[in-house]
Amino acid sequence: MPSIAGRLARLAAALGACLLAAACATSGQTPSAGPLASVPPTSSFGPALRCMDTLLLDHGVRDLSVAIEELADPSQRKAQTGARDVLVAAVSDMTQRSRAIRLIVADAAGSQAAASGATAGAPYAVTPQYALRGTLRTLDGGTIGLDLALLSRHDMSVVPGAATRNAALLRDGRVEFVEFGQPLAVPAAGLAQAQRALAELAAIELFGRFAKVPYWRCIGIGADNPAVGAQTQDWYDAMAARPTELVAYFQQQLRMRQAYDGPIDGTVGNVFKEAVVRTRSALGLSPEPKLSLDLFKAYLGADLAGLQARLRATVPAAATATAVPASPLTLQVASSAEGRRLARGEAVQLSIRPSRDAHVYCYLQDEKRQLTRFFPNRFRRDSRVAPATGLQLPGSMRFELTMNPRGVPETVTCFATERDVLAELPASVNGSDFQPLPPKATLEQVRQAFVKASGGALALDSVELRSR
Structure with a gap:
């Protein structure tokens, strides 16, 4: 008999049959000849996946439930179950410590089974918040592409900013990409290994964008890259257009750094203002209660452990004096x-x-x-x-x-x-x-x-x- 998880109310209808159109995906670039940055070859993007796991953990990303269908390939007669399995494995490797994302495998008929860490034999019960759809493109000349997008299960609309379009070129025993305008390459013995590398890179980019974490670090791209600056600006502008979202983002992040312990409600109060001032000072910015773009950029680029240590050293004396309440918590x-x-x-x-x-x-x-x-x-x-x-x-x-x-x-x-x-x-x-x-x-x-x-x-x- 199922546990509470087995008795969750169904929240949305089964996944529809339509597949992600190219128009839903963000622009991608097909690699061309030129100097290539080297990415460690272990498990293609193995170190980058572990880096993403750390970012998700450090930024407090958790409890994301995503249904993933078989990937479509217009050049093939049937959907690419094997390519989907590679994508599932990539997400699993990317969340070993953070447990941030739980993938639910869905077949074409909409039946679902737990995957990526689900308990063996447990009934499918939790209707996912999001659906992951994609198209695998196999082209001539050794070029392959993968388009991915996250859709809200509430209305099956694409989550803003959570769509990617990646392409790769397999040649001379390696697979080549372009990310943030910069060429990258990893060794690949054949098409299967190239598809694995493409799926891993696509997973890093998709969930990095969705969670607003600095995923470019994990693939060796610096914050001074102009495309990274544009990505950061887009994230900030999208949140600033909804001030409560911007405030709630920093409330959550400053709570993770133990600089703030108020509610995460998008409301600005004196305790939150004081935490922002301290955080800006610890990041070398002007000490003012301002949620500016420079604060957002500095936070994404910071060593979070070091930042937390500096914040701990600047706890106001009044807060320290009242840290131990007179009566026990009940x-x-x-x-x-x-x-x-x-x-x-x-x-x-x-x-x-x-x-x-x-x-x-x-x-x-x-x-x-x-x-x-x-x-x-x-x-x-x-x-x-x-x-x-x-x-x-x-x-x-x-x-x-x-x-x-x-x-x-x-x-x-x-x-x-x-x-x-x-x-x-x-x-x-x-x-x-x-x-x-x-x-x-x-x-x-x-x-x-x-x-x-x-x-x-x-x-x-x-x-x-x-x-x-």
Whole structure:
């Protein structure tokens, strides 16, 4: 019987049959003869994929669920399942530590199976937020191309800025590309290896653009490249056109650097302004509460570990003095059942309330004793909960929590910490939202991980769901 992940409400219709048109993709360039920069040959772009994994982790990218169909090839009679598998492998290699992206494989008929780290034998349950569609182009003269785009499953529209068009030329035992106007090359013994390299580069570019991380670093291209400058300008302008989006971006990033611990709500307050001033100073910019293009560029180009260390050294004395509250943090978790037994299949609502502003994380131990993190999640990524409003789960979020049909008791346990520690938890107790943790994971292991990450400043509460 499925866990909470197996009982998520279906959020959208099955994938349509149309394929990505070339007009949806961004402009690409076909390589030509000329001096070529060398990229390490291990697994084609292996080091670059590991670099991307680090960027996704450092920038707090997580809980992205993407359905991927077979890639179309107009020159072939049937879709290219093998090319899709190579793309799946590339994304898997790119998210080994960050667990940022979960791919769901979809066939032409719309049936889906878990992939890229899904639990073997688990039923498909989580309707992905995005669909990944693409066209593989095999041309004459050793040239191959790959067009990719991310589509919102809500209305199947292309996500702005999340489309790529890459081309490669196979010749003389290597495959050649042009990225940001700069030639690149990796060794390739044949067409299959060339397709693998093309898929890896396309995955780096597509998800780098989507997540707004400096992926050009991973393929050896500097921030002084004019095309990189144009890409950065486009990202900034798109966010600046929606000021709340720009503010929320920096709120999340400054929280990752432990310079800010307020809400991620796109609203400018005094605490956020002070964090911006400190961050600008740490980056060598003018100390003012201004979310400017130069701040965005400096942040993307920064050594984030070094930046965080400099920010930690400039914590205001007043903040240090009030860092340890007088009373311990407490947490209350209650269910809509209010102590009564639930009918099998009955939906339940949870009410979570910390004693003061805190970061909350909730897990379900299902009828198979498997653990699943279901908050924070793709519907609400901000873990911060205020005592005045509390948190309702599922509330308006698009999933359901119901009593399992077998009537076996289940347990919901929530943890509260003074600061956001999710990124500091080991993958064995963090995982992806709505996806079961490894079978041997226990609530005690999860608790110990939270104790270690929070330095002991932890509150927890549980509620048991019982059937009639």
